[in-house]
Amino acid sequence: MPHVGMYVCGPTVYGDPHLGHARPGITFDLVFRYLKHLGYKVRYVRNITDVGHLENDADSGEDKIAKKARLEQIEPMEVAQYYIDRYQKFMDLLNVLRPSIEPRASGHIMEQIDIVKEILDAGYAYVSEGSVYFDVKKYSESNHYGILSGRVLEDLLATTRQLDGQEEKRNSVDFALWKKASPEHIMRWDSPWSVGFPGWHIECTAMSTKYLGEQFDIHGGGMDLLFPHHESEVAQAMASHGTQPAKYWIHNNMITINGQKMGKSLGNFITLEEFFTGNNVNLEKAYSPMTIRFFILQAHYRGTLDFSNEALQAAEKGLKRLLEALKTLEKINPSAVSSVNTTEIENQCYDAMNDDFNSPMVIAQLFDATRIINSANDGKETLTAEDIICLKRIFATFLIDILGIEDEQSGNQLQLINELMQMILDVRQIAKDNKDYATSDKIRNALTALNIVVKDSKDGATWSF
RNA sequence: GGUCUCUUGGCCGAGUGGCUAGGCACCGGUCUGCAAAACCGUCUACUCCGGUUCGAAUCCGGAAGAGACCUCCA
Secondary structure, eight states: OEEEEEEEOOBBSOOBBHHHHHHHHHHHHHHHHHHHTTOOOEEEOOOOSOOOOOOGGGGGBBHHHHHHHHEEEEOOHHHHHHHHEEEEEEHHHHHHHOOSOOOGGGGGGGHHHHHHHHHHHSSSSEEEEEEEOHHHHHHTTOOOOTTTTTTOOHHHHHHOOOOOTGGGGSTTTOOEEEEETTTTOOOOOSSOSSSSOOOHHHHHHHHHHHHHHHEEEEEEEGGGGGGIIIIIHHHHHHHHHHHHHEEEEEEOOOOOOOOOOOOOTOOOOOHHHHHHHSSSOSSSSSSHHHHHHHHHHHHHSSSEEEHHHHHHHHHHHHHHHHHHHHHHHHHHHOSSSSSSOOOHHHHHHHHHHHHTHHHHHHHHHHHHHHHHHHHHTSSOOOHHHHHHHHHHHHHHIIIIIIIOOOOOSSTTHHHHHHHHHHHHHHHHHHHHHTOOHHHHHHHHHHHHTTEEEEEEETTTEEEEE
């Protein structure tokens, strides 16, 4: 069985996961699921950054997690663990499969120090005041720093901002491989150069190399990580072992709100918990995890995706329609002749996935299948037994397995609710039989207030919510 | 300021030279005591100006607008 190694930059665990985190989570879950479906054995590594990110100048280079910890008077690892748990909880709710390995940066300090040593030995880094910096200018003499993001060194040197602490560096573009800890910095480790902490970019080089080797198949992450993070990973890999780290880079685009990137720094993000509870001024209502998942998959991962209540509600209704069709399919009796071409739909689904994981195209095919199913249920199309098997296979494979959609109404409570509802509807039917519409309407209105929809038909009433 | 990207119908969003996705909303129909829901159908767009071509949303040039990165960020 062919193997695939995939490394994706995971979250920095100093805040609650927001909609922005859902996108790479779901995007690379789609890749993971599809590659597995095709028969690849995938080792999917998604790191957790629990050390090393520097704050901006206002925080004097203090580690984000350490800062939060001092404010809250608890251990930094306690903060990290709290947000790791939160992250995993919400990814689970979004039906994002757990990666094969979820390494933490704090657990790989030795590996990071080793790579820094290698880069120093190769002559592409220098020690300054107990910190180690990557020498971008030296590296650029024999390599292209900017190969991934399309940058040119001269431009970078001309445009990089001047920040505090730059005087330790030979050039403003040089980035830290190891940082000496200031006295108040409580996350610290011993190293040959100082008691300190690793730079941001080195953790991914260390952990991807450890678990996937010097070169692996796919490296993923958000588009905002392209520069400088991934560019620097390339440089670190080239400087330490002379190879490009990844054969393919996949970057998911951003989610925007009012046309602007939804992000921590802009303060315009909505957390996943807020989506699920509806507890945010920008939300008209709560949205379920599957609505969020479907909303994200309805756009191609490379494009920006604009958040709005209208778009979320459109996704919610559309998804409901697909799931209803799946139930309708169970009720359809096969015909001798077929009036539709279901294998064509199946082929189109594979074509779409093979064309750079084009999930919106897959979804469009599923809606075509839905129209066929509903028409067949209406007697306007005919399906053979083979057609029905094929349609079931399409939904099971693409909607459930690959897009990772699950029917949220299939909980334990549902059985009880069903029985209660049946009783209520029986009572209402009696009232209707007696032409007591005041009573039947009272029941229906009360249910409507609970967001339960009653559907009257010739064969009696059904309900849904 | 530098580098890059984008601009599709009321909204969201595929599509990269001809065969004019899809969803939501609207509207029409079926169903119904009424209504809602559900289902079916309809609605034919590609920022603007030039150019290439038999033919352009799609390629080339220009303009306008928006965004991303250059600093932590998914």
